[in-house]
Amino acid sequence: MNGHIATLMVxxxxxxxxxxxxxGGMNVYxxxxxxxMAAMGVxxxxxxxxxxxxxxxxxxxxxxxxxxxxxxGPIDGLTKEELPAHIGQLSQEFxxxxxxxxxxxxxxxxxxxxxxxxxxxxxxxxxxxxxxxxTMAKVKNLNLADGELAEPExxxxxxxxxxxxxxxxxxxTDSEAASLVSLYGACPDLVHVVTPGVDLYTFTPxxxxxxxxxxxxxxxxxxxxxxxxxxxxxxxxxLLIRATAEMLSHSPHLRQKLMVYVIGGDSGTGSTEVSxxxxxxxxxxxxxxxxxxxxxxxxxxxxxxxxxxxxxVPSYSESFGLVALEAQACGTPVVATAVGGLRTAxxxxxxxxxxxxxxPRAWSSVLARLISEPARRILxxxxxxxxxxxxxxxxxxxxxxDIYDRVLSLSQHQKSSSNR
Numbered sequence: 001m002n003g004h005i006a007t008l009m010v011x012x013x014x015x016x017x018x019x020x021x022x023x024g025g026m027n028v029y030x031x032x033x034x035x036x037m038a039a040m041g042v043x044x045x046x047x048x049x050x051x052x053x054x055x056x057x058x059x060x061x062x063x064x065x066x067x068x069x070x071x072x073g074p075i076d077g078l079t080k081e082e083l084p085a086h087i088g089q090l091s092q093e094f095x096x097x098x099x100x101x102x103x104x105x106x107x108x109x110x111x112x113x114x115x116x117x118x119x120x121x122x123x124x125x126x127x128x129x130x131x132x133x134x135t136m137a138k139v140k141n142l143n144l145a146d147g148e149l150a151e152p153e154x155x156x157x158x159x160x161x162x163x164x165x166x167x168x169x170x171x172x173t174d175s176e177a178a179s180l181v182s183l184y185g186a187c188p189d190l191v192h193v194v195t196p197g198v199d200l201y202t203f204t205p206x207x208x209x210x211x212x213x214x215x216x217x218x219x220x221x222x223x224x225x226x227x228x229x230x231x232x233x234x235x236x237x238x239l240l241i242r243a244t245a246e247m248l249s250h251s252p253h254l255r256q257k258l259m260v261y262v263i264g265g266d267s268g269t270g271s272t273e274v275s276x277x278x279x280x281x282x283x284x285x286x287x288x289x290x291x292x293x294x295x296x297x298x299x300x301x302x303x304x305x306x307x308x309x310x311x312x313v314p315s316y317s318e319s320f321g322l323v324a325l326e327a328q329a330c331g332t333p334v335v336a337t338a339v340g341g342l343r344t345a346x347x348x349x350x351x352x353x354x355x356x357x358x359x360p361r362a363w364s365s366v367l368a369r370l371i372s373e374p375a376r377r378i379l380x381x382x383x384x385x386x387x388x389x390x391x392x393x394x395x396x397x398x399x400x401x402d403i404y405d406r407v408l409s410l411s412q413h414q415k416s417s418s419n420r
Contacts, residue, residue, distance in 0.1 A: 036397035038064030115162030236314030
């Protein structure tokens with residue numbers, strides 16, 4: 001198709017640094033997919049809420065991709081949890097924006113709040129609504145970390161409304177597609193699977209491990225384990241810290257060379273999770289081993305992946321797991337929880353290792369065994385590069401455009417039938 005798409009992502013912006021606040025894999029997904037679709041001849045406008053006075057109304061993200069800002073609520077300090085109260089106003093702003101711009105072929109919303117914002121405009125202008133959940137309340141509530149608050153019923157009800165209003169639902173994996181059908185009553189014929197991708201031009205084995213370590217000031221002989229992501233209980237950084245403590249309790253000889261990096265920022269406004277984990281690190285006597293780093297700009301991330309012996313993704317649920325793919329594309333094996341999309345992102349025993357559950361003892365056992373088997377890590381590294389090569393963003397964009405074509409073809413057929 002050569003159309004014009006209105007993409008909705010209101011609770012976070014593609015212009016934000018992933019790993020800070022509410023910005024994460026979805027930001028990367030929306031931006032990269034839009035760029036690849038634009039390269040294939042489709043114009044994409046990404047509508048998001050303005051969260052800074054300094055932002056102009058329109059920002060060109062790439063040729064054919066513009067970010068358009070909606071003004072709703074206080075510009076600073078509005079949390080994702082507070083945003084549902086502004087859905088009505090955001091929806092009106094979005095509807096007004098569509099009134100004053102060229103006609104769009106369809107609306108593609110990301111995350112449930114955006115879906116709710118898009119429903120009225122979709123109905124008013126007769127434009128099909130395509131939706132991608134990314135995460136779902138009912139799935140998260142089945143897999144909560146210790147002490148983590150459950151997602152509110154308001155969100156689950158909102159997600160159900162979006163499912164009912166959408167002309168198509170795009171899931172990241174077969175597992176997510178099954179959850180949409182079983183937990184939300186989605187029509188199976190309207191659920192399509194398009195796996196997210198990785199920037200295979202940026203995330204590559206590149207200069208290799210030793211050169212990456214030299215650039216980052218990491219000793220060549222160190223044993224390096226890395227976590228990258230938003231610092232929140234659901235992503236599991238505490239599990240990695242406790243697994244490290246457990247591993248050193250039974251293998252103290254590893255301590256001298258072990259360096260565990262936790263890279264990311266607090267998730268959400270007012271969160272103090274980083275401070276809490278630093279205190280936990282001190283209490284566990286790991287301050288010489290665990291090293292906290294602020295979020296790394298995306299163009300610098302490849303060297304951090306390359307420098308690691310292992311990258312850990314200990315999430316409690318994950319719609320896909322872009323960090324896992326990025327690390328593998330750089331040639332680094334991944335140890336991840338055997339949940340959700342991580343079962344697709346990581347080929348167990350080939351590109352990394354999947355661990356059942358969140359017992360620090362089980363994780364410590366897996367990590368210690370991999371550290372002691374460098375030959376196996378080399379084989380996993382080779383497998384990681386090969387496995388990740390099947391997940392480029394170009395394939396994601398083509399899959400998305402195929403669904404757009406089906407939706408538009410069906411919409412035109414229905415309009416023709418109603419006019420007879």
